[in-house]
Amino acid sequence: xxxxxxxxxxxxxxxxxxxxxxxxxxxxxxxxxxxxxxxxxxxxxxxxxxxxxxxxxxxxxxxxxxxxxxxxxxxxxxxxxxxxxxxxxxxxx
Numbered sequence: 001x002x003x004x005x006x007x008x009x010x011x012x013x014x015x016x017x018x019x020x021x022x023x024x025x026x027x028x029x030x031x032x033x034x035x036x037x038x039x040x041x042x043x044x045x046x047x048x049x050x051x052x053x054x055x056x057x058x059x060x061x062x063x064x065x066x067x068x069x070x071x072x073x074x075x076x077x078x079x080x081x082x083x084x085x086x087x088x089x090x091x092x093x
Contacts, residue, residue, distance in 0.1 A: 012072035
């Protein structure tokens, strides 16, 4: 099974709505590793790593977000970056 690593920025109303906790919980449920954090520009940034199909499913979940979110876009930043052990919520950058 192919492993995929994707680094994305999620834009819209994604802060103050439980988005990081949503991403962390869904990633852990699906066995993904990586991290998520808020950005000072109001976006959320994440790195997701795992089975390619599972990462694609997680990206779709990010496009939807939790109920209070209003995602306008999920922007790919990079592919194939890093190796991770677990899933972390990082400080705002």
